[in-house]
Amino acid sequence: MAAVGSAIGLGNIWRFPWMTAENGGSAFLLLYLLIVLLVGVPGLLAAFVIGRRSNRNPVGAFKSLSGSRFWTVLGVLCVVTSIMLMSFYSVVGGWILRYFLESATGAYFAAPETHFAAISYGAEAFGYQLAVLAATSLIVAAGIRRGIEASTRVMIPGVVVLLVGLAVWAARQPGAAQGYEFYLAFDGAYLAENFLSVLGAAAGQALFTLSIGSGTMITYASYINDDRSLPLDASAIAVFNLGIGILAGLVVFPLLFSFAPGPTAGGPGALFIGIAGAFASLPAGRLLGAVFFLVVLLAALTSLISMLEIPVSFLVDEFDLERSTATRGLFALVAVTGGVNAFSPTVFTLFADQLVNLLLILGLTGFMTYTAWVLGPAAIEEFLAGAGRFSRPLVVPWRYAIGTIFPAFLLFTFYADVTALVGLSAGTGPLSVAAVLTLLALVVVARRSVSESRPQPSERAD
Template identity: 35%
Template sequence: MQTSEQWSSKIGFILSAAGSAIGVGAIWKLPYVTGISGGGAFFLLFILFSLFMGFPLLLAEFVIGRSTQKEAVSAYRSIAPHTKWHWIGKLGVFTCFLLLSFYSVIGGWIVIYFVKGLFGGIISDGADYSSVFNQTIGNPALVIAAQFVFLAFTVLVVAKGIQNGIEKVSKILMPALFVLFLVLIIRSLTLPNAVEGVKFFLAPDFSNITSESILFAMGQAFFSLSVGVSVMVTYSSYLSKKESLIQPAISIVSMNLLIALLAGLAIFPAVFSLGLEPAEGPGLLFVVLPAVFDQIIFGEAFLIGFLALFLFATLTSAFSMLEIIVASVVKGKEENRAKYTYLVGALILIVGVPSALSYSVLSDFLIFSKTIFDSADYLVSNILMPLGVFLISIFVTQKIKKSTLREELLQHSRLGGKAFQIWFFIMRYIIPIVIIIVFLDITGILDKFMSIF
């Protein structure tokens, strides 16, 4: 069934889609994954994967969604009826469900810090912010309550629909986030020894790159752009056929890379200046932010403002994850939206509780030496998303007519047939081959094969 809602404007779509991409992926996850994966070389790989794999894939999901005007599962079924290809959409729905189950935990951490900031409970002279963070996430009742608050707000917005919910909030919050980021960067770059942090972040040292860090960089590019899970299939299904697909894709990728750059320039100079460890892990942002704002006049007020915007940037990503799940259930029957949104939100909370307890009562419960939280993150970012990307690249080039692809991509744009041919070649050959090689390398099969020669 065709979707009954549409974005009110192209800018609304761009900001909402960018909000889906910009959030925990770029602001929270990229700095700490960069920190544990070698710094500048990893960031360079992330940029390359974003441009040469993420961007083409974003366009591919746009084509699937906009051409059918249907949510993820129905879109694949519409293009390839009486086949199993609609399972790509179901894989995306499952991945988003699992992703939001641990993503909401991070959202809960931000809620806690925001509330603490309002009451002046974060910044204090001589505070060990690493210990503060560990104590915070080690409180079982607190983290579950905060996770509930985060999910409740997400559910309320998505229940209101596209224009009145997701789009309206995104138009206000995304521009404000850029402004506060600039304030944070200016202060971070003026701290003593900040240049060492800039070097770590931007000067590539490929001696630190391993096959696993390459997989992480690829997964991070997909995670940051929300590709491989068919979120953008659902979002683009609400886009008018009168709009170009190329321009929004360029805007989204550019904004995502800019925020990633800003996040690194805000975090790493402060990390090195304050003598912190770049490989801190998931808590890096929550340790660095208070430490930096502690060095700024009216730092508490700036911290509250940044946490508010970071919270809403995180929420805009959560909106997209919940939307693909809800849309696949509602299937255009908007009268059922609210009921199913509440039900799905409750199920996600239940599944997410073990991740929330990964740093307290379930800290000793490990899966292949990883906590439940880290295991869920690894499964989503490094297995399910690349698998989704692989399947989408095959589907687009094998199941959609080349003439249809050309028409969808080139209409209302100034690009010609040569650009389309390059895109098609990347989708058909480069992306599947790269993903296969990376997986063969990570499993050790490639090394065994190469040893034969």
């Protein structure tokens, strides 16, 4: 439930509609679904194998399993990525907390777009961000059982029940048919015209919603027993994730077409502007607004908990700090880094829409390469521990796929995103060559680190 809670968060309810709207609707949805199922599930398994094999946080996992400084850097990247994620994610959490509280008075009803522009950045946004960070820190400081597991057991069923009710209500709104068409009717022409940009956005979104690439699943897997089936857990998390994401779209897009200028109105604030317009037109709008933003607030907290757990577990494991001390220190750090996002829309958009995608793609590429080429037979052994008879025939294809096809695909999307970010234009040929060469270099490094870590035979006396 903790892992599902990490996957079911603002990525599905806030970021997914935003990314879907700006990348062609159904064209984006198709690629997103394929990447979650074909790349996301094997990627989750790679992270699970590393976590359970090591019983450590990401930095400790790579340090203990490989003994190589190169791979330890990958663990440090996980800690950095989680802090960057929290830096903008907590800002959005602050927006949601404010809208939840303002639902009682309908403060955002009169002019939704103007209201969001006024409250989204600045000192007040920073104050609400701190409140969300404080709530997250209290849960994480309580520990795995009493804090994270206990809270997500309540939050996740609540999110599902409330979203289902909202989806039924949204289906009865005047623009529901248009919203469903944009969201579900496949647009092949748009996909063919914008394939690379949609591919990069879909890959980043898939990794973001599944919480892979940042070390979250390595950390959570370090707490589970050997009798758990890793393939079953990975599949369950992916299915829950897809279900919640699709359900969120069935809520948001009918409302955006019913009560907003269009699906792309407001950019990162599209959810708030469109939903606020919907609630303003209803007799029970204040109550519905409070219910909806309560759902989103719960989802935000479950994901923030998982992000904070990565650096907390790192400080507890590697420096023997008390959990409460580590949590307080990280609260102070993220208050500073997040404050920059809370005061600057330019920095916020850079973090939320571009940098995080690149870091997650790099992280998952490293996880897959490491699992396939460094752990190798040990990864197969870990995969099979607790696995059922239906999973066992998949282990060898899985190992070689995460060592070749999938990292090559991720590197392709990484280079496509980088070239777009710096304003360059590159065809699929050069991008493919760059991806393959980078993968070959990673494999060489991986195989060398394996040979260096093997004990050398002692010299025989003459």
